[in-house]
Amino acid sequence: MKKKMLEMLFCPSCSGTLNLEHATYEDGEIKEGLLLCTMCNVPYKVTDFIPRFVDTDTYVDSFSFEWNKFYDVQMDILNNNDESERTFLWKTGWKPEDIKGKLVLDVGVGAGRFADVVSRWGGEVVGIDLSYAVHAAYKNIGKRDNVHIIQGDIFNLPLKPETFDHMYSIGVLHHTPDTRNAFHSVVPLLKKGGEFAVFLYAHGHYHAFSDRWRKITTKLPIKLLYYLSSIAVPLYYIHKIPFFGRAAQFFLPTANWPDRRWRWLDTFDWYAPKYQWKHTWPEVFQWYKEEGFTDIELFELEKESSLALVCMRGRKI
Ligand SMILES: C[S@@+](CC[C@H](N)C(=O)[O-])C[C@H]1O[C@@H](n2cnc3c(N)ncnc32)[C@H](O)[C@@H]1O
Structure with a gap:
């Protein structure tokens, strides 16, 4: 964990300030320590360079397994290709110039394939995930100066409101108990004028069986x-x-x-995932409107894919 991360974090229980105590450092990063809430006294651990705001991986244990087993498979840097970069382009519609110099939140970072792209494009990225996928993400990209990895829950976020210039969530919200509520939970973290891109599964795909x-x-x-x-x-x-x-x-x-x-x-x-909801683009469009977004765009579906997908982005008013 980089010391800078402290400025973005707060107590997910009471929104109090977190004080770092008993810290040990390695390579200029906080390796172990305690983040103690100055208001409610709840302690949160930092272990293996990652601040932890949950004690278990609850319903996402399959993702803990998956991303540690296959940590390298989708990482462009480890496979010498640009598959994830091209996917990020068409799923978010952003280009490098939209990301450079921006503070970006990756909601459900997994093994970090898209956070890697953001970081290479010159953005500073915070990746949060409920599962132990955070170990894979840290191993892949966590040492970079412009990458921060947190273990935490979308429904109990440890990040201050209006912190991020942009946010994206690719293939994540439909894997929570309630996609609509998950969408609602992350919106406050975005600055006004910032953009939020989501990618969700849709109904009626070829994989229906x-x-x-x-x-x-x-x-x-x-x-x-x-x-x-x-x-x-x-x-x-x-x-x-x-x-x-x-x-x-x-x-x-x-x-x-x-x-x-x-x-x-x-x-x-x-x-494997316990939850896998499907949605329609008019439904997701409505969510964006209800949460106060404008300039809402629906991106073209991946033509060669057999899956029906919802890919949208909007700007917070
Ligand atoms: C299919 S993976 C996608 C990972 C990454 N976005 C990617 O495309 O490679 C879904 C991720 O969502 C995470 N996730 C599910 N529910 C979550 C929650 N409540 N809070 C944070 N992360 C969650 C899972 O742990 C998992 O890593």
């Missing part, structure tokens, strides 16, 4: 589901067979990325 499988898969032990998800590796070749391939994909949808670990990861990511 998977909802039936999810009734079983979300109850399986995580490790078992991890091994079962590897079926996506050989199924990729079956999917290329005319007619039979399409039928196989319909009844047992799995990810179809050319990279074998990516399709394993994405298949696990589809079948």
Whole structure:
């Protein structure tokens, strides 16, 4: 944790100021310590360079597993490609010049694939996540001067209101118990005039049959589901067979990325999460309006993708 982070944090219980105590430092960063609320005296730990505002990963244990197991798969810097950068471009509509010099919040940072892009584009990024994915994110990008990683809950945020120039949440809010409330919880953190980009799953996608499988898969032990998800590796070749391939994909949808670990990861990511709500763009448009946004834009869906997606951005008034 960088000392600078203290300016952005407050007590999620009572909004009091946090005092850093018993700090140990390594490489100029706070490695361990205690953040003590000056108002309600609640202590929050800093461990392994990460401030912790939750004690467990509750309903996101599959993400803790997923992002630590596959920490490197979607990271451009580790794979020498620009897949995540291109995805960030079309999911948010932002270009490097929109991000440079800005303070940006990544809501649900995962292993940090998009926070990496923001940081390389010259933005300062705070990534928050409820799961132990924060360990993967810290390992991938946490040492950079312009990156801050926090373990915390969207529904009990430890960040001061009107702190961020821009915010984005990619594939996250629909994995909470209540997408609409999650949207509502993060809006106060954005400065007036700042932009918020979200990416959510939509109804009516090609993977519809998977909802039936999810009734079983979300109850399986995580490790078992991890091994079962590897079926996506050989199924990729079956999917290329005319007619039979399409039928196989319909009844047992799995990810179809050319990279074998990516399709394993994405298949696990589809079948494991406890919550996976779907929405429509008029519904999300309405949320933006209700929360006081203007200039609301709907981005084109990924044409080559079989998934229906909602990609929107708005400016806070
Ligand atoms: C599908 S992953 C997406 C991660 C990243 N945005 C990406 O696209 O690679 C969803 C993430 O949302 C996080 N998440 C779910 N509920 C959350 C909550 N209440 N507060 C913070 N993070 C949450 C999960 O832990 C998980 O890492």
